[in-house]
Amino acid sequence: DVKVTQSSRYLVKRTGEKVFLECVQDMDHENMFWYRQDPGLGLRLIYFSYDVKMKEKGDIPEGYSVSREKKERFSLILESASTNQTSMYLCASSSGVHEQFFGPGTRLTVL
């Protein structure tokens, strides 16, 4: 069974903290994605990676960075968390033109 896992389901952080969200997939997919999902705004792409050590900005990269040191792992970093980064964060992976498989999501609250 295909699997994308995310390090936390719920996370509460304070403004200014550095936050790491981890995503691991076991399908040997070359593509990995980080989205955030907010009511009324839908799914918005933050960053994606199509190979190890490769990354590309999505639609809303400001305030975020990413790291992909291994094929199976894609990390999202909030260098200095702010309250407007409170959101549901979804990681996904895919191969070629095939479907994107999503992790269960991390609901991040920044106080």
Place this chain on the structure above:
Amino acid sequence: RKEVEQDPGPFNVPEGATVAFNCTYSNSASQSFFWYRQDCRKEPKLLMSVYSSGNEDGRFTAQLNRASQYISLLIRDSKLSDSATYLCVVNVNAGNNRKLIWGLGTSLAVNP
């Protein structure tokens, strides 16, 4: 104009009803199309891809109209378990799915 537009609903239908959703897209160069389903507080999951000739999977039928730039999803004999948000997704890149354009979703509630 949004790149992908959907009626947010909610659509409230009784069990057994037939319901249809439409989704319009603005980029005429769009390559491929999908419907994803998202249950409350869960991640999106692929429901079906949409092919030019139309395709059917059990009670679900998807259609593509390139001339009018819309895709549709028809659900027949609705079940309670069909209650979810249905996301229309468009891929504008040939050869990969690195940049998908997501609609905001249409909410469906199937009532007993």
